[in-house]
Amino acid sequence: MQRRGFLTSGVALAVLAGLGGVRAGAAGREQVAQDVLGTWIRLALELVRHTPTMTPPVASRALAYLGVGCFEALASGDATLVSLSGQVQGLGALPGRTPGQGHDTAVILNTVLDGLIHAFFLNTGPSGQRALQTLTARLARQAASGLADDVVAASRGYGAALARAVLDWSANDGGAVIDNLGFPRHWTVSDQPGHWLPTSKIALQQAPLLPDWGRNRTFALASVEGLSMPDPTPYSEDPASRFYAEAKEVHDTVVHLTEEQGFIARFWSDDPMLSYTPPGHWTAILMQVASEKSWSLTEQVEALALMGMVQADAFIGCWAMKYRYDLVRPVTYIQKLIDPAWTPILITPPFPEYPSGHSVQSAAGAAMLTHLFGGDYAFTDESPAPDGVPQRSFASFNAAADEAAISRLYGGIHFRPAIEQGQALGRRIASHAMALKTRA
Amino acid sequence: MKRLVLAAVLTLLTLPARAEGPAAIPRYLDETATSGVRAVYAGDWEFMVGGGVAAFDCSGDRKPDLFFAGGTGPSTLYRNESAPGGALLFTPVVSGAEIDRVIGAYPLDIDSDGNLDLVVLRSGEDVLLRGTGDCRFSRANEAWGFDGRDLWSSAFAATWEPGSDWPSLAIGTYIDRRQDAFPWGSCTENALYRPQGAGFAAPLALKPSFCALSMLFTDWNGSGRASLRVSNDREYYKGGTEQLWHVDPGQPPRPYSAAEGWKPLKIWGMGIASSDVNGDGYPDYFLTSMADNKLQVLAAGPETASFKDVAFALHVTAHRPYAGGDTQPSTAWHAEFQDVNDDTRPDLFVAKGNVGEMPDFALRDPNNLLLAEADGTFAEAGDRAGVASLKTARGAAVVDLNDDGRMDIVVVNRNDGAELWRNAGQSIDGQPLGHWLQLALHQPGTNRDAIGAWIEVKTGDRVQRREITSGGGHASGQLGWWHFGLGAADAAEVRVIWPDGTAGDWARLAGDRFWDLSRNAPPAAR
Numbered sequence: 012m013q014r015r016g017f018l019t020s021g022v023a024l025a026v027l028a029g030l031g032g033v034r035a036g037a038a039g040r041e042q043v044a045q046d047v048l049g050t051w052i053r054l055a056l057e058l059v060r061h062t063p064t065m066t067p068p069v070a071s072r073a074l075a076y077l078g079v080g081c082f083e084a085l086a087s088g089d090a091t092l093v094s095l096s097g098q099v100q101g102l103g104a105l106p107g108r109t110p111g112q113g114h115d116t117a118v119i120l121n122t123v124l125d126g127l128i129h130a131f132f133l134n135t136g137p138s139g140q141r142a143l144q145t146l147t148a149r150l151a152r153q154a155a156s157g158l159a160d161d162v163v164a165a166s167r168g169y170g171a172a173l174a175r176a177v178l179d180w181s182a183n184d185g186g187a188v189i190d191n192l193g194f195p196r197h198w199t200v201s202d203q204p205g206h207w208l209p210t211s212k213i214a215l216q217q218a219p220l221l222p223d224w225g226r227n228r229t230f231a232l233a234s235v236e237g238l239s240m241p242d243p244t245p246y247s248e249d250p251a252s253r254f255y256a257e258a259k260e261v262h263d264t265v266v267h268l269t270e271e272q273g274f275i276a277r278f279w280s281d282d283p284m285l286s287y288t289p290p291g292h293w294t295a296i297l298m299q300v301a302s303e304k305s306w307s308l309t310e311q312v313e314a315l316a317l318m319g320m321v322q323a324d325a326f327i328g329c330w331a332m333k334y335r336y337d338l339v340r341p342v343t344y345i346q347k348l349i350d351p352a353w354t355p356i357l358i359t360p361p362f363p364e365y366p367s368g369h370s371v372q373s374a375a376g377a378a379m380l381t382h383l384f385g386g387d388y389a390f391t392d393e394s395p396a397p398d399g400v401p402q403r404s405f406a407s408f409n410a411a412a413d414e415a416a417i418s419r420l421y422g423g424i425h426f427r428p429a430i431e432q433g434q435a436l437g438r439r440i441a442s443h444a445m446a447l448k449t450r451a
Numbered sequence: 452m453k454r455l456v457l458a459a460v461l462t463l464l465t466l467p468a469r470a471e472g473p474a475a476i477p478r479y480l481d482e483t484a485t486s487g488v489r490a491v492y493a494g495d496w497e498f499m500v501g502g503g504v505a506a507f508d509c510s511g512d513r514k515p516d517l518f519f520a521g522g523t524g525p526s527t528l529y530r531n532e533s534a535p536g537g538a539l540l541f542t543p544v545v546s547g548a549e550i551d552r553v554i555g556a557y558p559l560d561i562d563s564d565g566n567l568d569l570v571v572l573r574s575g576e577d578v579l580l581r582g583t584g585d586c587r588f589s590r591a592n593e594a595w596g597f598d599g600r601d602l603w604s605s606a607f608a609a610t611w612e613p614g615s616d617w618p619s620l621a622i623g624t625y626i627d628r629r630q631d632a633f634p635w636g637s638c639t640e641n642a643l644y645r646p647q648g649a650g651f652a653a654p655l656a657l658k659p660s661f662c663a664l665s666m667l668f669t670d671w672n673g674s675g676r677a678s679l680r681v682s683n684d685r686e687y688y689k690g691g692t693e694q695l696w697h698v699d700p701g702q703p704p705r706p707y708s709a710a711e712g713w714k715p716l717k718i719w720g721m722g723i724a725s726s727d728v729n730g731d732g733y734p735d736y737f738l739t740s741m742a743d744n745k746l747q748v749l750a751a752g753p754e755t756a757s758f759k760d761v762a763f764a765l766h767v768t769a770h771r772p773y774a775g776g777d778t779q780p781s782t783a784w785h786a787e788f789q790d791v792n793d794d795t796r797p798d799l800f801v802a803k804g805n806v807g808e809m810p811d812f813a814l815r816d817p818n819n820l821l822l823a824e825a826d827g828t829f830a831e832a833g834d835r836a837g838v839a840s841l842k843t844a845r846g847a848a849v850v851d852l853n854d855d856g857r858m859d860i861v862v863v864n865r866n867d868g869a870e871l872w873r874n875a876g877q878s879i880d881g882q883p884l885g886h887w888l889q890l891a892l893h894q895p896g897t898n899r900d901a902i903g904a905w906i907e908v909k910t911g912d913r914v915q916r917r918e919i920t921s922g923g924g925h926a927s928g929q930l931g932w933w934h935f936g937l938g939a940a941d942a943a944e945v946r947v948i949w950p951d952g953t954a955g956d957w958a959r960l961a962g963d964r965f966w967d968l969s970r971n972a973p974p975a976a977r
Contacts, residue, residue, distance in 0.1 A: 053633075054632070054633070057633065057635055060635070061635060061686060063741075063742075063809070063811045063812070064811055133810075134809065134810050134811050136686065136806055136807070136809050137496055137499050137806060137807040137809075138496070138626070138634050138635070138686070138687075141496050141631060141634075142631070142632050142633065142634070145631045145632045146632055149632070189811075191778075191779070191780070192742060192780060192811060196778070212760060212762070212763035212764070213742075213743045213763070213768075213770075214743065214763060214768045214770045214771070215742055215743065215770060215780065284685065285685065285717055397636055397689045397690070398689045398690040399689070399690030400690070
């Protein structure tokens with residue numbers, strides 16, 4: 012029997028209901044801190060959905076910095092943890108807790124999350140701003156309840172300094188400014204056959220999303236320069252060619268789609284502004300499983316940091332490849348050469364095809380979750396349920412990632428090589444974060 | 452030689468301002484400051500949407516008076532004192548319609564007594580105000596059995612279902628306003644109020660409900676029966692989509708299904724405008740949103756409820772400011788098709804304004820005046836016409852305010868004063884606009900204004916078809932004269948398809964006049 016998922020569990024709701032107040036001793040403070048973490052992460056996922064700039068790459072960046080910030084909030088007061096400072100790209104020394112002053116982890120964590128979420132979701136709409144105001148006041152009050160004033164003050168001061176340091180670190184990574192919702196104001200599509208062409212009649216999307224994202228600073232990955240993957244299948248319009256056959260496979264799959272394949276495609280659709288996006292989806296899985304396994308606060312923030320960095324690196328690496336190859340989408344090719352009336356069942360994302368972003372980041376995420384929770388952890392993913400999408404069960408994280416990857420073929424938005432090679436790329440990228448040292 | 456000159460003069464007199472080339476750009480005069488209107492739609496989060504205006508005659512002089520939503524302030528009613536063809540002039544009146552927390556309003560003769568009533572949408576209990584003449588109103592919720600609930604109402608549409616003496620009212624609602632931390636997914640129930648005796652039965656839930664910001668009863672397929680279109684804000688629903696409902700007499704409402712051709716569309720739906728843009732005889736629908744807008748036409752004929760978006764092809768995406776210097780994507784609210792230059796082609800006005808200082812969207816977002824061109828595309832002319840206000844617009848009405856047959860514009864702005872522009876009746880280069888008709892429909896008994904009728908206006912080979920509706924736009928509605936541009940023609944053939952499907956006779960009506968079209972009676976010039 013699975014426990015209820017984190018998004019609907021009492022963990023996050025307890026604080027909102029005013030149940031997260033003073034509890035006796037360390038266990039009580041641990042629970043307060045977990046409530047703080049769960050509630051802020053839940054809000055962050057909603058803000059991913061409700062902040063217009065939060066396309067999947069941008070969301071992955073925000074979640075990575077949130078995770079690192081949370082981890083460092085604890086690492087600064089726990090000798091068994093090893094700071095990521097000096098281990099990940101561009102992260103120098105971070106402020107430490109002032110010796111001799113009492114600190115409270117829940118207050119620090121709340122202050123860090125408050126500062127980072129306000130900053131990364133600065134552009135959210137009126138309801139997001141209102142939610143931020145509400146939770147800022149509510150969680151600050153609850154995190155501090157029962158603590159001495161000097162401890163609260165010292166903890167908030169340190170949390171604010173740490174949040175500021177994380178924001179300073181993030182400021183020059185290349186992804187801090189998103190203009191025009193991520194679409195270049197000027198873009199010339201290639202006139203060479205086989206290259207990406209706009210796939211929608213939305214005016215903004217006549218240019219592809221975030222063409223420079225692959226130049227951003229990575230986290231655990233040293234750089235994208237060393238990344239490589241097999242070239243996509245050589246473009247050809249010859250009906251006897253391999254490329255044509257791959258396009259025909261997409262066409263035929265959609266035409267003969269089974270009900271189950273349709274469910275799978277929609278389950279992993281993870282469209283921006285309509286979902287938590289792929290990195291948010293995998294973060295929700297992480298939080299759900301952490302709740303099911305009753306993970307400690309330390310384990311949760313460690314996982315959020317590692318998962319966040321893996322996802323962010325996966326998007327940076329994937330985007331570097333997408334714009335290296337600039338491959339045409341199936342809908343463009345199929346409507347031109349196979350079936351003018353054919354349409355995919357998913358919305359074709361407005362950027363080049365190869366490799367599949369969902370395949371890269373799902374494989375990377377599953378590799379990290381396997382590293383953290385083990386390779387045979389069966390779970391039921393409930394995160395898309397609020398949108399009326401039936402939950403799905405998986406024998407392992409890798410099984411979920413495999414399904415996420417193939418869902419893009421079922422959805423008619425990727426050729427098979429983008430999926431298979433994308434998964435391989437994702438696993439290679441994840442290995443870098445898995446090599447980080449987080450424990451003494 | 453004389454005959455040739457005379458012929459040339461006659462030709463000039465009968466041609467539209469521009470027989471060829473781009474559509475004539477009407478000149479609009481900003482008469483806000485002298486109009487006497489001082490209406491402000493004020494408020495924070497609970498009033499980030501809404502801000503409607505109702506344009507209708509409550510004084511009996513056949514000119515539209517204006518009722519403004521006030522948000523946190525009281526709503527206000529202005530009597531129209533404009534002289535025919537003169538400057539816009541309004542006087543505030545005490546009407547009994549001064550209510551706070553008003554989001555928007557729609558005029559409708561609910562009880563068919565000849566006085567227009569008001570459906571007032573609120574953040575709080577909705578109120579039906581019975582018009583008692585001379586711009587006086589009284590609350591009628593209790594007398595008409597109307598349960599106004601206590602929600603955040605944001606959309607309205609009305610129809611007379613076949614065989615009903617009273618209208619059916621659809622009211623769309625928005626977010627559960629008590630949800631301060633996690634409002635997403637908290638859309639409250641939309642409702643259908645069907646008649647029961649001399650009033651309304653308990654509201655029927657239109658489930659699922661997805662945070663509606665506009666509704667419209669419309670006969671999308673010419674079946675003679677109105678369906679309910681609902682445009683929903685994807686920001687707040689989970690698992691939602693745009694909706695089309697069957698509303699069949701005696702049957703519970705039910706959504707159109709995928710098997711019937713209805714495809715999910717998820718947009719920040721904020722407003723609906725309808726018009727037969729492509730001339731196929733069926734209404735097309737402009738749906739306002741953020742960073743993109745949709746113009747939907749039937750994709751496969753009237754047999755399936757399948758629509759395709761032609762906004763990009765017709766240059767009507769209106770997705771980014773075209774004036775004012777701000778280049779971030781736009782936010783669109785009220786939309787309305789009206790022929791503002793009287794060239795026989797309905798043009799499109801769109802009210803624009805940021806939701807609330809969202810930095811990824813234009814903070815200085817000019818309203819659009821998209822003129823229909825002869826080739827079927829649209830061209831932006833708001834700045835040249837003089838209506839490209841950079842204030843934060845919400846609701847609006849494009850309506851003849853000064854009885855000269857030209858379409859004026861009133862716009863409600865959030866936390867700022869409403870604006871009024873008078874159509875000068877000329878293009879910006881001084882040429883006269885086309886001829887026009889103003890038509891009012893009258894039925895004996897119930898549904899006196901013939902909601903659900905169609906008006907057909909024929910000039911030469913062109914037939915304009917217009918569905919008479921109550922609803923749509925953004926929190927704003929109007930009822931009164933129906934306007935048609937005639938272009939070069941100084942007269943038109945006109946007929947009415949009455950709500951029960953009965954086609955009236957064609958009648959030739961002289962242009963540049965107001966005509967009352969009464970069922971079973973010859974047209975009468977006002």
